[in-house]
Amino acid sequence: MIELPEALAAHLAGDATTTCRAWRVTRRDGVVLGFTDHDGDLTMDGTLCRAASGFSASDEEAATGIAASSSDVAGGFSSDVIAEEDLAAGHFDGARVELFLVNWVDPSQCVLLAVREVGEVTRSGGQFKAELRSLANRLDQPQGRLFNRRCDAALGDARCGVDLAGFTGQGAILAMVDRSHLTVSGIASFAAGFFDQGSLRLASGERAEIEAHTVLVDGTVQLSLWLPMERDVAGGEAVTVIAGCDKRFSTCKSRFNNHLNFRGFPHVPGSDFAYSYVDGERAHDGGVLFS
Missing domain, CATH: 2.40.30.20 (Elongation Factor Tu (Ef-tu); domain 3)
Structure with missing residues (x-):
């Protein structure tokens, strides 16, 4: 169960809300990047989240029990944030992705919704689509050796x-x-x-x-x-x-x-x-x- 900060809970209880989603991506080489589906950059929890045209996420497909849930995030290549060469070189493989709900009027009002890992990445026509897998996906990985x-x-x-x-x-x-x-x-x-x-x-x-x-x-x-x-x-x-x-x-x-x-x-x-x-x-x- 997610516990909302008091200020954010009060904002969500109001008649109108000003919320957006933000993603903090931590690559395995230590590079940290921030993104948002808002129309302007914002700084959330110490991370600059850049607004990327067309950057959006799908609904999450959740499952009961310990089955791994998944969702997708898509966007366009940006030379100063995400380069096609970086994806091709595998720099984003297995990266940690944190999904936040943020009040873009006051970004200090934010809450961590989920933690995911980057799975399959596809590229086409200057666009990319990355699968976000829940940490339960690790339970599906082979353990030990095969004969x-x-x-x-x-x-x-x-x-x-x-x-x-x-x-x-x-x-x-x-x-x-x-x-x-x-x-x-x-x-x-x-x-x-x-x-x-x-x-x-x-x-x-x-x-x-x-x-x-x-x-x-x-x-x-x-x-x-x-x-x-x-x-x-x-x-x-x-x-x-x-x-x-x-x-x-x-x-x-x-x-x-x-x-x-x-x-x-x-x-x-x-x-x-x-x-x-x-x-x-x-x-x-x-x-x-x-x-």
């Missing part, structure tokens, strides 16, 4: 332990065929396919996932991306390319010599094996399926 045949560690992290120095290439962008295909110099010494399922990082900090690493007829290296880049990349921009891993035990052993750190369960039998029957061609003695 899968494939490894669940990220290549090169503390659980994996692979030294990426020998699996990293430094180069430069020669040209952008389109936003999904880049030609790169400086990595011609690596065999075709070496960077399949890998990643690249531009000097500006932008990252992209590599689908395929091919060598063209003229010897030029081309990288095909799973998703297109957010912007056109200029020729000459430095790029770091890191090899990928398909998470299989055989790859971990033969390519990275890291099978002792493998974080999957390669000997778990699949459903086909579990439902199979004893015959004279396969062993069903409980031993490992492969070494």
Whole structure:
């Protein structure tokens, strides 16, 4: 139950009200931003809330029990507040959002209505739409580990332990065929396919996932991306390319010599094996399926 401050309660009990909604967004990097659907800026609880044209919120879809409720907030990109590049880079992912009811005549009269986290963000035509999830959404997140045949560690992290120095290439962008295909110099010494399922990082900090690493007829290296880049990349921009891993035990052993750190369960039998029957061609003695 929300307890209203006396001054705000008295205002709401009057014949006419002057209230609006305000949002305080705290990003995970510590940056704090304020917004309001009022037609002018206001300072609320020590935070400057900027009026953004078209910035509005939907009705909240609430559920009984401990089910997570959600709502949406939408608006236009503003170069000095929210930039499309910031959303593309993930700076707002998981940000904490506090929703306030404010008397815009006297912003000291405000009350915290809800606390949310930024979920899915979509962008289109100079506009954005962000899903605001209740904190109960955290209860829906997977906990612990899953028993899968494939490894669940990220290549090169503390659980994996692979030294990426020998699996990293430094180069430069020669040209952008389109936003999904880049030609790169400086990595011609690596065999075709070496960077399949890998990643690249531009000097500006932008990252992209590599689908395929091919060598063209003229010897030029081309990288095909799973998703297109957010912007056109200029020729000459430095790029770091890191090899990928398909998470299989055989790859971990033969390519990275890291099978002792493998974080999957390669000997778990699949459903086909579990439902199979004893015959004279396969062993069903409980031993490992492969070494």
